[in-house]
Amino acid sequence: MGFLLPPGISRRYAALGASTLVVIWLWVAFGRVYRLPEHISWNVNSNRPQYGQSSPVPDAFDLAPINSESIKSVCGDTRWNESLVFTCDESVGGIGNIRNSILNCVRYAISAGAGLVVPSIVLRNSSDISYIRTGVKTDMSFMFDTQHFIESLRLSCPSMPIYNSIPSIPNYEKAHNHIPLIPESIVGYVPKTGLSQPEEWRSTFYNWLLQYQDTPDTTRPTIVELGRSYLQYPIYSDGEGFALSFGGILKIRSDARRLATKTLTNLAETYSFDADLSAPFLPNSFFGVHLRTEKDAAEGWPAPDWVYSRYDTQSKLYLEQAPRSSPAVIYVASGDLNEVAKFASDAAARNMSVTTKFDHLSGQDLEDLTNLAWDQQALVDFLVMMKGADFAGIAHSSFAWNIALKRHQYAQKKDHLDGPQMLSDELSQMYGIPRGYPEYAACLWP
Template identity: 35%
Template sequence: MALDKVPPTPPQKLSLDDYDFNGPYIGWPLARACNETKWQPGLVFVCDNNSGGIGNIRNFILTCIRYGIEAGASGLIMPRIQRRSEENLANIFTTGFQPFGYFFDEKHFTDSMGEFCPQMKIYNDTDHFPNADKKKQAKEFYPKDLNIDLDGCDGRGVNRHLDQFRTKFDAWAVKYENQPSVERPLTLRFKWATFFEWPIMRDGPEFAATFGDLLRIRKDVQELAAYTIMEMAKFAGQEADITKSPPKYLGVHLRTESDALGFWPNFKTQSEGYMKQAEIHKLKHAYIASGNATEGHRFGEIAMQNVGLNVTSKVDLLKGEKLKQLTDLSWDQQALVDFLVLSKSTQFTGCSFSSFAMNIAIKRHLMTDGIFSRKWISPSDPFSTLVGRFESWYGDWMFMYECMWP
């Protein structure tokens, strides 16, 4: 049967025509999910067993909260963020926890949850909810452990039977005498690393497109990123005016840091792919994000020689007090500036195995059809291209694209 009506114009979540990194907050899909849930008084989720950069940590917190809604958790401990070592980027558990505001806008998060999901109350820590002194604790909880018969399948794969999760969760609580109540609450903390588990399209495109907007980057970093884009405009010989459209540039994420895994695309594969995108889209200026300064400069030299691409970075663009503001941030906090600047690039290209690059590409994908956007299809859409064949369809890598919240 032919469609006789044009679908409504979808609300936009991101635009390349302004310096707004967020767009309007749309909370009704969250409210709908929360209103459909049967809530359990005394069940409190703890969503802090995370690590790594913004892509991983963001997805862990969101996935944990989504499971919490499904479980009917009436309480949530304000998520904390595990800070990695500055000296050894692969060492992600050494320096302890930072508050939610280390990455994110705490007021936006608490206000949005309070308005659209008030059934899940947010507490500062595990001693600040009623009868906390009588609580039981479930640590290292892993949702897929509730699945009994895997029939030979890899147990680390995506949790496909989420329609059965609540039934199995309630049965688990009875079996292990973990039924929560106001008088004897239960705190539940996920095991590391539970972050690519929930297929986002299960809740419909409108929820998938808006749920991640609970976690907005902190405002001072947004302001620094906007300033960086204006400096990028000057670098590209374009108008630097925050009231106008951002400049035209290629956004590049070069993923060759010391913690990159051996089977990821190497420097040659990435750099050739990125230069190809510059040629296809006829862009002569690029903003590069790379934690390896040597490799970043190497790419800049090769790109200029081969395709006439002028490459710069946040460290090159910022001067004086703005540069000090940047360098006062930790390594992962500085990456938040890159995350935002790359999200506003004319075209974005990055490493297919990087959760950082995936997160940017999938967030930009919302420009295809707003809150009604269908799923990302690898390796590209009109706004982004990820480089390097994604061949490792096993274990923890199996469903990153399906389970990445925009």
């Protein structure tokens, strides 16, 4: 028995309408992309991990090479000298020291209009971590992503020639004798806040160079070996845009980035906090503490003379600060696990939990971490600390200052150098007497 149509409706139009409905149904059932609410845990399309879930991102710190208009502007105003090349092979210490030293090298190369050989790093003595000026050098990939560095400069400072090695400099075999130079030595007195007139450094440099070359010879390369430059270049002299973007030419090496990402996702799973690693920091997550009492710190800033170098001082201040962000746990960065154990005991007496990166890596990840050198292991903490709900360090540590200044970009409190501590905002505290070390805020690239 056939289906009877109402009077006046043609079978041809009915068939057409039915076909259309079938097509629409098939598109809805199979062809449509559904976008489910991100807060629902079964949403497979969500890019944001939920409580207890691992991040699908294997490397949350893998940023693209920077293409900075602020850096381009400074480089574009520079007169470049194709026969002049700087080297940067004397950077020593930990990540805070070495990072700033390399960035200063690049900034002086821009000032002079010089090419740059990819920097190298001086290795710390593995048996005595307080011995940093060993003279043993390795390439910058020991800490940083070399290709990111080269590509960032190609994009942001395209006129600067970058050479992989000294022999790769054009006409190297005809080069003048290498000339050593500590960049700040040619200007005399340097205030704690850095060069008072950095815009004059270029002319001072070329006048200084005349003692080696009465008449400039552009047919042969002139190679200047820059000595270590640390906290002496005023980073805001080119404007805030330059200061806040320039550090982006350096990206931490890939294995440390991956281990930091794994540490954070496992930390979030263990302590049940949200792990949106695309965010600059994670509210209601963990309190990051830099316990700076290792052997090199103890010898550089002896506890009897430096109150903030003492374990008792640091532990008391950090545990007093901990409740302000209601953290799920205190994450400690330290190169001395015996000191961490002591701190964990003191924290337990206040019903607070302490953890480290070693607690959140296992199997091959833990093996990869332990195979890293002491300073390379610190890179993992350096990245993890950036994401904490709160952070604390002591004011004679460039490691801690780097973290606090980077985090300050996301803070609401802008009078962060006016106390009560040397740096104080809602995201970080750097313990020390306010204005006690003005060189860090003035001369450390965030």
